[in-house]
Amino acid sequence: MSFCLELHLQQSEDYEILISNAGFKEAKTVIENHAPKILYVKPGAKVLGARIIGIPPIPIGIDEAQSKITLPYTKPCHGTAVVELPVEKEEIDKVKAISVNPLKK
Amino acid sequence: MEKVLILLGCPESPSQTPLALYTAHKLTKMGFDVTVASTPSAAKLLEVSDSEEFYVQKKVDLEKCLENLEEKEYDLLVGFVHKDAAVSYFVTFYHILNIKSFAIVFEKDAELLEKFLNDLTENTDATLISARAYHNPTPLRVKIDKAFKELED
Numbered sequence: 001m002s003f004c005l006e007l008h009l010q011q012s013e014d015y016e017i018l019i020s021n022a023g024f025k026e027a028k029t030v031i032e033n034h035a036p037k038i039l040y041v042k043p044g045a046k047v048l049g050a051r052i053i054g055i056p057p058i059p060i061g062i063d064e065a066q067s068k069i070t071l072p073y074t075k076p077c078h079g080t081a082v083v084e085l086p087v088e089k090e091e092i093d094k095v096k097a098i099s100v101n102p103l104k105k
Numbered sequence: 106m107e108k109v110l111i112l113l114g115c116p117e118s119p120s121q122t123p124l125a126l127y128t129a130h131k132l133t134k135m136g137f138d139v140t141v142a143s144t145p146s147a148a149k150l151l152e153v154s155d156s157e158e159f160y161v162q163k164k165v166d167l168e169k170c171l172e173n174l175e176e177k178e179y180d181l182l183v184g185f186v187h188k189d190a191a192v193s194y195f196v197t198f199y200h201i202l203n204i205k206s207f208a209i210v211f212e213k214d215a216e217l218l219e220k221f222l223n224d225l226t227e228n229t230d231a232t233l234i235s236a237r238a239y240h241n242p243t244p245l246r247v248k249i250d251k252a253f254k255e256l257e258d
Contacts, residue, residue: 023189024189024190024192024193042200043193043196043197043199043200043201044171044174044197044198044200044201051171051172051174051197052197053171053190053193053194053197054193054196054197055192055193055196055224055228056196056200056228074190074193074194075190076114076115076144076147076167076188076190076191076194077115077117077144077146077188077190078190079188079189079190080189080190080193
């Protein structure tokens, strides 16, 4: 069964919010400074079963050692949050497959 | 009939709902098939303001619309932008749809308004309709009328 970000955030406590109610650029800086590796995706790209909302290029933080992904999560009335959560390795591979540029770090 | 998607943001600004109804009706009269995508709270404001669905007949949930959205699914995008998150949503819809687009940008703070306009200019080729506005929708209504004249040609 494929990962569903919305469901995970509703039903699990296994995630960390690094920043909330932020602007997109602020959230982008948090991801770029936090994650060991950064992949960039296009606006609307599907990551963990959800469309990623933001201004291109959108960073997705990758921590392969801990098998974690850090990503922006935007809602119309609440701005942008940055969420870090554990994922299966195959989800990291899916992000690699849709990234628009090589690893930055 | 060409299809237009009107994208609403957070309904916090009092100008958004009346301008959305005005814009939807104007585009319908111009011959467009209009769909409004919004959050549940923005949809409630539309439902109460237009209880007989005189101005807006087609409404979709913003998140469901985004989830299944495909390139060229609509012919025209009109987005209301008055928060940082609305810039992100508009840019995302713009890049997925890849169609002619108008962004109606409003904010009472001049610096924030300029930031929103810069972000949209750098990341889209959308036509920008903007004003320092919060309570008063009239300056934007006048600019919307002027900008949409190009659709009549």
